[in-house]
Amino acid sequence: MTRGRRRLELAMPWIVIFGLLLFWQAVVMVFQIRPFILPAPTAIVAAFLEYREAIMAHALFTLVNTLTGFGIGIVVGVLLGIVIGSSRLAYAGLYPLLVGINSVPKAAIVPILVLWMGIGQPPAITTAFMLSFFPIAVNVATGLATVEPELEDVLRSLGASKLDILRKVGLPRTMPYFFAALKVAITLAFVGSVISETIASNDGIGYLMLQAASQFRVPLMFAGVFVIAGMGIATYMIFALLEGRFTSWATRRQETHFGGG
Amino acid sequence: MNSFVEMDGVSLRYGDIDGTLAIERVDLGIKVGEFAAVVGPSGCGKSSLMKLVTGLLPPTSGTIRVAGHTVNGPLKIVGMAFQNPTLLPWRNTLSNTMLPFEIVQPHRSRLPFHKEEYAALAQKLLAAVGLGGFEQKQPWMLSGGMQQRASLCRALIHNPALLMLDEPFAALDAFTREELWAVLQDLWLEKKFTCTLVTHDLREAAYLADVIFVMSARPGRILATHRINLPRPRTLDMTYEPEFVAILQEIRREIAQARNEGRGIAAQAMAAPAKVTAS
Numbered sequence: 001m002t003r004g005r006r007r008l009e010l011a012m013p014w015i016v017i018f019g020l021l022l023f024w025q026a027v028v029m030v031f032q033i034r035p036f037i038l039p040a041p042t043a044i045v046a047a048f049l050e051y052r053e054a055i056m057a058h059a060l061f062t063l064v065n066t067l068t069g070f071g072i073g074i075v076v077g078v079l080l081g082i083v084i085g086s087s088r089l090a091y092a093g094l095y096p097l098l099v100g101i102n103s104v105p106k107a108a109i110v111p112i113l114v115l116w117m118g119i120g121q122p123p124a125i126t127t128a129f130m131l132s133f134f135p136i137a138v139n140v141a142t143g144l145a146t147v148e149p150e151l152e153d154v155l156r157s158l159g160a161s162k163l164d165i166l167r168k169v170g171l172p173r174t175m176p177y178f179f180a181a182l183k184v185a186i187t188l189a190f191v192g193s194v195i196s197e198t199i200a201s202n203d204g205i206g207y208l209m210l211q212a213a214s215q216f217r218v219p220l221m222f223a224g225v226f227v228i229a230g231m232g233i234a235t236y237m238i239f240a241l242l243e244g245r246f247t248s249w250a251t252r253r254q255e256t257h258f259g260g261g
Numbered sequence: 262m263n264s265f266v267e268m269d270g271v272s273l274r275y276g277d278i279d280g281t282l283a284i285e286r287v288d289l290g291i292k293v294g295e296f297a298a299v300v301g302p303s304g305c306g307k308s309s310l311m312k313l314v315t316g317l318l319p320p321t322s323g324t325i326r327v328a329g330h331t332v333n334g335p336l337k338i339v340g341m342a343f344q345n346p347t348l349l350p351w352r353n354t355l356s357n358t359m360l361p362f363e364i365v366q367p368h369r370s371r372l373p374f375h376k377e378e379y380a381a382l383a384q385k386l387l388a389a390v391g392l393g394g395f396e397q398k399q400p401w402m403l404s405g406g407m408q409q410r411a412s413l414c415r416a417l418i419h420n421p422a423l424l425m426l427d428e429p430f431a432a433l434d435a436f437t438r439e440e441l442w443a444v445l446q447d448l449w450l451e452k453k454f455t456c457t458l459v460t461h462d463l464r465e466a467a468y469l470a471d472v473i474f475v476m477s478a479r480p481g482r483i484l485a486t487h488r489i490n491l492p493r494p495r496t497l498d499m500t501y502e503p504e505f506v507a508i509l510q511e512i513r514r515e516i517a518q519a520r521n522e523g524r525g526i527a528a529q530a531m532a533a534p535a536k537v538t539a540s
């Protein structure tokens with residue numbers, strides 16, 4: 001009984017995705033929707049297979065930009081989060097600025113970035129970075145700022161320095177917040193690099209989709225969308241896995257259950 | 262004779278001049294190796310008093326001396342435990358207990374090279390409080406009483422000169438609480454650290470302490486100082502004997518009296534009994 005349920009749980013995402021695709025296919029076939037409005041999944045797969053080399057090359061470009069921007073975003077986000085989370089003065093000074101930066105639509109920034117850095121990789125990486133560092137900084141700061149004061153008292157009365165408290169309590173405690181932020185930030189990083197590629201690049205999935213759109217090759221566009229979604233899900237799952245590894249203490253999984261195991 | 266902990270006209274006000282006056286002109290002394298208890302109504306400043314003694318908060322006026330030195334920053338010789346066990350959920354019980362070794366010198370420098378030796382110390386202490394066999398368990402797999410035992414171990418593992426306990430047993434059921442009184446008394450008899458215990462429970466205070474300080478409602482003042490001269494080790498049975506009950510009644514009467522006077526003119530009520538501490 002329980003084992004069956006568990007297997008169903010694992011299969012659930014696939015069931016939902018395939019169900020949706022089937023429904024999509026059926027709708028397109030029944031209503032005879034034309035491919036340049038909404039291509040059928042089979043047409044999208046066909047487009048993907050036909051252009052797979054070009055698509056994979058562009059996807060790799062996007063992936064590299066995204067991960068590079070995301071990596072810088074992690075470093076900057078964690079450092080900023082530590083500064084904001086440990087000092088009230090830094091919090092007061094920096095938080096409004098960060099919120100301001102984050103509120104600017106990134107599509108509006110790309111032309112400025114192009115002016116400074118040219119087109120292609122640099123603005124894509126920068127946009128991915130700018131979208132991804134904010135949730136990381138905010139979450140790390142929250143994790144640090146909400147350390148139980150009593151725990152801090154215990155450590156301070158042992159003669160612990162601020163750095164000790166950060167290392168022994170602050171950072172480990174912040175891990176669940178950090179991983180939650182990573183899962184949001186990686187998807188945002190994809191959004192950032194694709195936006196930038198759409199506006200100013202000769203490579204990448206964003207560029208590919210723009211080209212396909214200008215030639216009304218709608219199935220190819222959708223193939224691009226699917227590839228981005230696939231990469232997003234894959235990276236998300238990697239971080240979800242890491243999260244389970246490093247923060248299992250936060251979920252406190254029960255070790256016994258009803259029904260005998 | 263000099264006291265190990267000495268408070269001299271200590272007041273504490275939170276915030277600015279119009280902030281809460283939590284503690285008002287407290288004088289008290291606790292000798293080396295003495296077990297002191299602080300009792301008083303909720304919100305009277307007991308926790309604040311602990312923070313003052315450990316140097317986590319600076320007094321608004323007055324001076325605090327510990328081991329002959331004026332306190333002007335967090336002390337480094339203290340073990341603390343609170344009502345809430347505050348164990349680190351990502352560490353197992355053993356590693357939680359060993360936390361002070363990672364901070365306090367000279368253990369801190371020695372720990373990387375003598376892991377086994379320190380782990381053995383921690384295991385011994387855990388076994389002494391009845392947590393043998395639970396070393397590898399995560400804190401949330403322990404019951405509340407077991408977590409509190411582990412918290413007590415963490416406070417004591419580095420043999421601090423001063424142990425500060427802020428209502429450590431308040432959230433436990435009566436049986437577990439009484440069991441832990443005995444555990445704490447045994448540890449204290451063995452190691453003879455100076456100990457300050459904040460509690461709501463008069464029976465707990467009289468069972469464990471050599472001296473009880475009774476505080477008034479906010480702003481907290483010392484209303485009375487009681488010496489408990491019962492022999493050690495004390496047993497739970499003793500707490501039902503007439504002598505013990507008489508002590509409790511006397512303290513209770515004093516608190517009630519102080520309450521009534523407190524509703525009148527507070528300043529007059531505290532003037533006389535506060536002097537009793539000079540010993």
Ligand SMILES: Nc1ncnc2c1ncn2[C@@H]1O[C@H](COP(=O)(O)OP(=O)(O)OP(=O)(O)O)[C@@H](O)[C@H]1O
Pocket residue numbers: 275276281282283302303304305306307308309310479
């Ligand atoms: N951080 C703080 N900022 C401002 N006021 C505070 C702060 N901490 C405590 N107080 C005030 O100081 C007074 C004493 O608080 P304290 O925590 O010392 O009481 P307590 O005797 O420990 O109470 P309890 O028995 O309920 O734990 C309270 O009235 C409280 O409102």
Ligand SMILES: [Mg+2]
Pocket residue numbers: 307308309427
């Ligand atoms: Mg308190």
